[in-house]
Amino acid sequence: MELEKRPEGRPQEPPRRSDPEGCVAAAVRVPVRIVALVLVVPVRMAWDVLVVAGRFLRDTVFRPAGRALAWLGRLLFVWPLVGIWRYAVVPLGKGVAFLGRVLLVVPAVWLYRRVLTPAGRGLYAALAWLGRYLVVVPAAWLYAWLLTPVGHALAWCGRGLAWCLGLIATGVGAVLYWTTRVLVVLPALALWRWVLTPVGRVLAVIGREVVDALGHAWRIAGYVSRAFGRFLGTLWRWTVAEPARWAYRSVLTPVGHAVRDTVLRPLADAGRAAGRVTRQALAAARLTVRQTRADVRRALFGEPAKPRPVDRREPSVAEARTLGSSTTALTKD
Template sequence: MDLEKPPQPQRQDPEGCLVVAIRVPVRIVVLVLVVPVRMVWDALVVSGRFLNDTVLRPVGRASLWLMRAVFVWPFVGVWRYALVPLAKGLAWLGNALVVVPAGWLYRYALTPLGHACAWAARGVGYGFAWLGRGIRAGLEWVYVRVLTPVGHAVAWVLKGLGAVLGALGLGMFGAVAWLVRYLVVVPALWVYEWILAPVGRAVMWCLRGLARGVGAIATGVAVALYWIGRVLFVLPAVGLYRWVLAPVGRVLAVVGRETLDALGHAWRVAGRISLAVGRFLAALFRWIFVEPVRWVYRTVLTPIGHVVRDAVLRPVAEAARSVGRAGRQALAAARQSARQARADFRRMLFGEPKPREAVARREPPGGGTRTLGSSTTALTKD
């Protein structure tokens, strides 16, 4: 059983003779034009890298160090050794002159005063609350015992007057309604049904006919303009696009695609050519300049350097080490003499120092060394 799928062949679109005829000359022309550009580009890239490694990067580092030395470090020093201590001093001074007195004033003056004011306000509030409750109770009594009975009496009187006036006005309203109906409403309905409605229908019929006529005329004009525009503009434009622009566009698309492919292929080929030329120039430079310099260094300068090292530098270094050793010995002797002179001077002024008292050792003394003729047992002792 085959577990791996076989590679699927890539589908390629069929190419016509026009594509094949365009591809070869375009690639030749593009290769001739691109090779100098690619070589110049590679030369510029190598020059830029060399310039970056040898000039721009050291100059940038030196400029960065100079900018730090001129701008950053002075500000850091001013900040660290001037502004920060000054700010700390001002903070301590502000704390001592403002914060501590303000805290003391708040704690021992404003807080007791505020508590006293709150207690007084609370007492005044309780007094106003009791006063409000008394006023509220008085107003409730006036409302319940005085205003409510008076309101009920006024309402009863008004209801009686309303009933009397309603009975009188009902008859008058019926007469007025009958007069309005037969003097206004009935004639208005007759005028609407027999005069206004037929006239309105006739006007609407005329307007519909006029609108249909105008619509028919506009439709005819629009159809005529449509065919005129289609014959004069659309059909020529379609023919121009179908028989001229589309074939020319296809040819230009093929030429552009092949030109782009040729540019990519020529750029890659030019890169290989440029690489080969660069390697040839590098080998030529190595055989003309580097190898002779290396040969001179190995065969001439190295033996001369060895001779100079063995004949001059090593004896000079040995002599310098001997001089340094003698100097160190002289300095050690001078230090020892100075130490001895200080001890003699101290002994002359203060006398001999007291000898140290022997301290009794608590450990038992050790036995003698055991030899062949000695013994530690009682039977073999002499």
């Protein structure tokens, strides 16, 4: 339930705009967006072309080259350094640490425990007595009877001087404050409030509209670039790819099959047959030459001597060595 009712005869006021920069924004938005669209479309298309080329180079050149360089770097630097560290530096460091411990630390600890500690304990009482009566007692007397009164006097003088300087600084500070406020702060405040703030708002509106226009133009340019790319792809497909595919399937493939069946295959069969005939003729010629050479050798030098057969039989039981005989088949006459 409303606590206060409006009078019936009074018309309702329209809501006021809370944005005082609406006129400037409306006046700047349309021309800025048109100019941005005209300027950004070529840039976006060039950017898309560069992106496609960069991806192609990345996948075909840079990535394999990077992998090869990484493998080469591991082979030339990482693995040798790891081997040197693992098999040379670490054992050498352990050896040096062991020698340092044995040659330095252990003797130093023994010297400290067995020599320096007993000597220090025997000298402590004499040094403490001398330090007390030669240093502590004179220092306490000097502090109590000389430094304390002088310090109090200096502190009183310092407080008076500080009060005087504070009074002077307060007066000078007040004068400087009001001078700076009247001559610098108030003009700067007026300049900020009545000049820089309105100009900054207008520039902010213009900048925001320019940024928004560039964003819209970039998105629209992306759509245009995508559509142009699809158009080029479709044009390439229907003017080059599809005719080439049709020509390959409908013309080149049948012609190639016909040439293969009518020309190449008979030529291949004829070549194989000629090769077989040539090989047979060469074999017959080699056999004839071999037989002729054997006949000439027999006619000039006669029949070659036949090799005597070698008896490779095992010796008989009678000729073999027995347990009761000292002869063998080789020494027997």
